[in-house]
Amino acid sequence: MKIAASKERLMTAQKTENGASETPSVSDTQPGGSGPQSGNEIQEQPEGLKGVEAIRHALRTMPYAPGVYRMLGARGEVLYVGKALSLRKRVTSYTHVARLPERLRRMVSETVTMEIVTTHTEAEALLLEANYIKRMKPRFNILLRDDKSYPWLMLTDEHPFPQIAKHRGKAVKGASLWGPFASAWAVNQTLNLIQRVFLLRSCTDAVFNSRSRPCLLYQIKRCSAPCVDRIAPQDYALLVEQARDFLSGKDGAA
């Protein structure tokens, strides 16, 4: 799958030489293109907005489309990168500070402006998010990674028919982990997506070994039912390889 971010909307607060605040500027670009195409919108950005107020300001022009958002600090550094099925809904959740974990509250308090990239699908957003995190190493994504209480996505390595599942806590021998995700909701969304696209099993080995018929996940097209040989081992292995590439942010993986 090619990343086909349809529009890049950059909303940055930039200081002019005389100290006046201009923007956020909203510019449309194509991937690989040379810059703004057309239809630039300029908005007044009140100077000195920070935290929830800065996020509320960015929300004014934020679409409900899928995409990736970036929180930026006072020096323009990327604090955090996240993806969303609906950018506006997801980013709105950061304005309900009382419901956020302590780390995310700190991140919100340091946010001065936001950048977003809209995508055609949530799958594209997931891939783009992984690429940004790898490239930009945002501080709050890394803090989350070091916190064992946040959920991860786990793919077992040693079983002939690997399992994809949520995981919290220490690294597991014989399994690959991706994450961390900011919430159980975020990891569940991604797990559902992986199941829909790659049809990998999510049941435990004990359940897998005890089945004589596929479970409901096969009926609703979320699993290829390797438990009862509805898929050849080499075909399942190919799906695992594609899912691995996709989660690792390799272009062309889905």
Ligand code: SF4
């Ligand atoms: S269909 Fe079989 S392999 Fe797939 S989740 Fe259900 S029990 Fe597991």
